[in-house]
Amino acid sequence: MIIREDFRSVETWLLRLESYAAAFEQNNVSDWSHLKNKEDFDRVYSLPASQRSKFEAIYMTGRDLAVAMSSRLTEFNWIQKFPSLKSFVDSFSHGWVNQIDLLEAEAATAEAEAAQLSNCPWSVSQMIKLYRAQISLLGHVAQCLEALRKSDLYIAESGLMQSSPKAMKYDAVLQCIHSVGKMFERLPATYLNKDEETLRDHMLVSLEAAVGGSVTGETFNKRGKTDILVRNEGNTCFVGECKFWAGSAGFQSTIDQLLSYLSWRDTNTALIFFVKNKEFTSIISKADEAARTHRLCIKKLGSSDETWSSFEFSHPDDPQRIIKVAVMLYHLP
Structure with a gap:
């Protein structure tokens, strides 16, 4: 056509x-x-x-x-x-x-x-x-x-003006991820038994349309391969990790993994968890507790949704450098 x-x-x-x-x-x-x-x-x-x-x-x-x-x-x-x-x-x-x-x-x-x-x-x-x-x-x-x-x-x-890429990038990425995560929840049969990589790739497709710059998966950044990486004009705008929920201990190790991927200039991040457990409410509470009690957590900034909260962490190599970490959970029983 x-x-x-x-x-x-x-x-x-x-x-x-x-x-x-x-x-x-x-x-x-x-x-x-x-x-x-x-x-x-x-x-x-x-x-x-x-x-x-x-x-x-x-x-x-x-x-x-x-x-x-x-x-x-x-x-x-x-x-x-x-x-x-x-x-x-x-x-x-x-x-x-x-x-x-x-x-x-x-x-x-x-x-x-x-x-x-x-x-x-x-x-x-x-x-x-x-x-x-x-x-x-x-x-x-x-x-x-x-x-x-x-x-x-x-x-x-629509008569709307886009903000400059650097000003809008982090929030736009998080909003897009949240929209896709909620779509996973609305269409359980469509995403049944999909693995972490497949779910991540669905997010990458939407992110490519939602934000400017380069959106890639499984990309080297500092010490390892991160699941989602957004760059614009040579700068890293966002680093994200996708995981299936594996308990509070696994949650804290995922935070360590994410932070290890960050250079000094990388400050906007997210942890995206796919939760198979039936008692989703208790998992949300456990994730919140695990984030707040992590040794590098400075404070909780607030919640944008019942399953999306934001925190400040200190950089593992520079305690004065602040990292923003969005913790986002989606229910895929």
């Missing part, structure tokens, strides 16, 4: 949306129709209405989603309908992308009903898998739209 000239600065993201549209189109034309009409779906009509309705809903909603997204995701080239990038991105504000939680609930209901059947129709089990795959795809669409909202073009069309 040829992207219209005025959208060339965000071409990468729009081409990705176009590829997602093609996947939805394939589902609509081939998969949903085949499973409904060429397999054993007619067996559901012998089931009680209460059970049958759950499977019919999977088909109807799943195919409606495929039909809608196969066309909507490529309409950015239609200048009569969307004269600006902002008008296109904002058009998704009240549609399928914001109904992922409802789609997850519908899928879970159908799965529970299917589990009750002694001999579930093969087409039903495949429809549920296809439905789940489309939810995952919709999550990636949401990520693309979020990246477009952070683009210079969208911001300019």
Whole structure:
């Protein structure tokens, strides 16, 4: 697809949306129709209405989603309908992308009903898998739209002025990480069993669109490889470490690891923890306690969210040098 000239600065993201549209189109034309009409779906009509309705809903909603997204995701080239990038991105504000939680609930209901059947129709089990795959795809669409909202073009069309890179960098990075972390929590099935590197890479993709400068992962800085490194004009603006929660002792060793990566000029950092434990509230308290009692912690600055707090630490090689450390936790049970 040829992207219209005025959208060339965000071409990468729009081409990705176009590829997602093609996947939805394939589902609509081939998969949903085949499973409904060429397999054993007619067996559901012998089931009680209460059970049958759950499977019919999977088909109807799943195919409606495929039909809608196969066309909507490529309409950015239609200048009569969307004269600006902002008008296109904002058009998704009240549609399928914001109904992922409802789609997850519908899928879970159908799965529970299917589990009750002694001999579930093969087409039903495949429809549920296809439905789940489309939810995952919709999550990636949401990520693309979020990246477009952070683009210079969208911001300019919104009439907003960006702060200078050095002034806005740290806060912008943290806000972007927090948005992606909350997306992980909203879409648990999409990110189920993903490893640390995969979750980090999702954050890197969003950060590349949200902030200027160089955004890299697994990059050498001073004494080791840090998970997230943001540089601008030759200066390190941000250093971040991503870990799965492994207890308070592991938390403090991660702080030591992060601080060991910092040169004297590196002062803006974050520890991002993915928490599998069910009792998430207690983990938040333990993390706060572990940060405050670390030997290099100076003070807690405050909290921007229930799971995001900021601290001041002294540099291990220079007690007078202050390091800002954001501690951010996200629940992935």
